[in-house]
Amino acid sequence: MTTVPLQAYLIVSAALFAIGLLGVLIRRNAIAVLLGIELMLNAANINFVAFWRYAGTANMEGQVFTVIVMTLAAAEAAVALAIILNVYRRFKTVNVDQINLMKG
């Protein structure tokens, strides 16, 4: 029987995390930065579920953590998009490198 080893899941999740980090670091649009954060949260969720499956299904911590992470991701997206809307009204832009009101 051929099965997928745990490292394969971890490598895919690391690649997804790196892509999300890249999006957070190099995009100018604040909404695109938020998309990168969602990618990183999903990479963490893949890791949680993979470790739950491979390191013992007797405990349910992996899935419990994933449920909590999804809840917090939804809350974070709602608040972040509300902030982005407010910033857009004030500055007429959502490019994070043009919002430098507090720059010394």
Place this chain on the structure above:
Amino acid sequence: MIADLWHQFLSGSFWQPLSFVLLSAGVLLPALAVVFSRNIVHSALWLLPCLVSVAGFFVLLGAELLAGIQLLVYCGGIVVLILFAVMLTYGVGDPDVRAYNQQLWWGLLGVAVFGVLAGFMVTAQGWPSQPGPLPPDVTGRLADALLGPYVFAFEVASVILLVAMVGALVIARWEPSE
């Protein structure tokens, strides 16, 4: 009963590695498209196949309830929310606007992070290579865990959702007097 047949189908043949490879491509290629699309609307729409493939990973790992939550919360909720935000910030989806900043070195930092993580995983010994047998009634056990030993975290998450909802309404409210 259908779940048992589905698990036998997944574990008994070459379907699992094949599904894994297809789902990996389904996660990583749309994720690259999310980051490198010049149009923010395309970015938000490319997030959709990526999240659906992550739900596929959850099914492959035996966490069907999480796959359903992923489809409902992420694909149904967050992507629609992001598209609404794109719609309300008019003009930012303009493809002529420069999409990237000049932080190439920080981008290389992201690649370096992946290199370190992947190198550690490839070279580390002692990861379990075979998953154990899947226990029956995973969803029921998840419910027992959420409402048993983790009920405090569960309730705190509910309070955070309420606070985030009220807070988002307050922050996003239009005040013409300003």
